[in-house]
Amino acid sequence: MANLTTNAVVDRVLEEATAFAHENSGDPGMSHTFGYFTDHPVARLNRERLTMTLREIAERATEGARLLDMGCGGGLFTAAFAAAGYRVAGVDLAPEEIARARRFAERMNVTPALLVGDLQAEGWMTEVEEALGGRPQVVFYGYCLHHLPDVPSHLRALGEWLPPGSIVVVNEENPRSPSWFLKNAVRSVIQRDTKEEHQLSHKRWSGLLVAAGFEPVGDLRGADLLPGVPVGMRWSQVFSYEKGGGLKGINDASRGCGPATN
Ligand SMILES: C[S@@+](CC[C@H](N)C(=O)[O-])C[C@H]1O[C@@H](n2cnc3c(N)ncnc32)[C@H](O)[C@@H]1O
Numbered sequence: 001m002a003n004l005t006t007n008a009v010v011d012r013v014l015e016e017a018t019a020f021a022h023e024n025s026g027d028p029g030m031s032h033t034f035g036y037f038t039d040h041p042v043a044r045l046n047r048e049r050l051t052m053t054l055r056e057i058a059e060r061a062t063e064g065a066r067l068l069d070m071g072c073g074g075g076l077f078t079a080a081f082a083a084a085g086y087r088v089a090g091v092d093l094a095p096e097e098i099a100r101a102r103r104f105a106e107r108m109n110v111t112p113a114l115l116v117g118d119l120q121a122e123g124w125m126t127e128v129e130e131a132l133g134g135r136p137q138v139v140f141y142g143y144c145l146h147h148l149p150d151v152p153s154h155l156r157a158l159g160e161w162l163p164p165g166s167i168v169v170v171n172e173e174n175p176r177s178p179s180w181f182l183k184n185a186v187r188s189v190i191q192r193d194t195k196e197e198h199q200l201s202h203k204r205w206s207g208l209l210v211a212a213g214f215e216p217v218g219d220l221r222g223a224d225l226l227p228g229v230p231v232g233m234r235w236s237q238v239f240s241y242e243k244g245g246g247l248k249g250i251n252d253a254s255r256g257c258g259p260a261t262n
Contacts, residue, residue, distance in 0.1 A: 004083055006054045010047060013080045016107055017046075029096055033074030041225075042183065048223030049236045053077065053140070053171055054084055056221060056238050060167045061086065061138045068128055068136035070119055071144025075101025075112070082110035086138070089113040089131045091124055120148055125161050135161060139168045145205065146172060146198045155212035164244035168214055175199040177235040179226050202237055214241035 004012065014037075021037035024030050037043055061067070065086055069078045072090030074097055082088045082105065090112055092098050101114045113131035117124030129135055139162065148154050158168070173180050180199075200208075206216055222234025231237075 004085075006051060006058060006084070009054060009080050009083045010050050012083065013050065013076060013108065014047060016079075016104070017076055020104055020107060030074065030100070032097065033076050033100070045223055045225055045236060049171065049238075050077065050080060052221045052223055052236075052238050053142070053169065054080060056169055056218070056240060057081070057086075057138055057140070057167075058084070060169070060217070060240060065137040066132040066134055067138040067140065068132070069112075070139060070141045071147060072101055072114070072142070073097045075104045075114065077140065077142050078112045078114070079105050079108040079110050081140070082112045083108060087132060089115060089128050089136070091115045091117040091119065091128065093118050119144075120150060120154055125157075135163050135166070137163075137166050139166065140171070141169070142171045143173060145170060146200065151208055152211065155208055155214075159213035159243065162243045166243045167217070168209065168241040168243070169238065170205060170209075170240070171236065171238045172202075172205060173199050174202065174222070174233070174235060174237050176201055177224065177229070177233055179224055179229070180235040183235075202232070202239055206239070209241045214243055216240070217242045 017034055018037050021030060021034040024034070037046070057067070063085055067081050067086040067088050069075075069081060069088060069090040072078045072092050075090055078088055078090035078101055090098075090101055092101070093116070095116050098114050098116050105112055105114065113128075115124065115127050115131065117127065139158065145151055162168075175181075202220060210216070217240050220231050221238040222229075222231040223236045224234040
């Protein structure tokens with residue numbers, strides 16, 4: 001597939017993902033990556049989440065950069081990155097998610113490397129390097145970091161592996177967001193799903209990344225279903241770091257760095 005503009009990539013991915021979700025609606029395992037499609041009330045957030053992520057990466061990465069999608073799940077973002085022209089690898093712990101990601105990539109006519117691997121263990125870095133033809137220049141975490149049992153040790157290993165100047169882009173749900181809180185409250189009542197989430201505030205994630213040798217770059221981005229919510233309070237947030245680079249354009253006020261509650 002030829003490189004597409006951000007809006008064209010988002011349109012194409014969402015169209016295919018919606019069809020994919022409909023066709024596989026009987027598969028309960030679709031929920032991690034494709035669960036919010038079809039007529040789900042939060043489907044609109046997918047567009048904004050994908051768009052802000054692609055824009056963030058486009059502003060920081062060179063064309064065709066080597067990009068690693070950590071905890072890629074069913075490969076929605078992985079396919080989008082490949083369609084946008086990056087050289088992409090996706091890693092996930094779950095073989096069934098990687099199988100879905102392969103089917104989705106085929107449907108999208110893109111060819112990212114899709115690998116089963118435990119980000120908390122050893123071995124996956126060598127495989128990624130081989131698949132990408134070098135260490136990644138961009139690393140993306142989409143709703144993944146909060147799943148890892150020992151984030152500091154994972155980030156320390158990442159910091160030792162990545163070359164100076166590489167970029168880490170994180171997309172996480174914000175536990176300080178009223179709409180995220182509301183969504184979880186509704187889910188726990190309707191679905192009787194009371195599983196604990198381990199999301200941290202942006203400030204807490206930032207502290208862990210800085211401790212592992214990464215410098216914050218740029219401004220916080222955010223998407224929410226409710227209008228007029230300040231960026232620091234939005235449901236889905238994107239923020240970036242550079243390995244071993246100088247501080248560039250940091251604006252703490254616009255990053256919404258209030259006192260951490262998590
Ligand atoms: C909420 S899903 C996010 C999927 C995708 N990144 C997205 O944004 O749509 C989190 C993913 O992280 C993966 N994951 C959790 N722990 C992991 C680990 N230790 N190593 C690799 N992947 C892991 C899960 O299998 C799951 O697919």
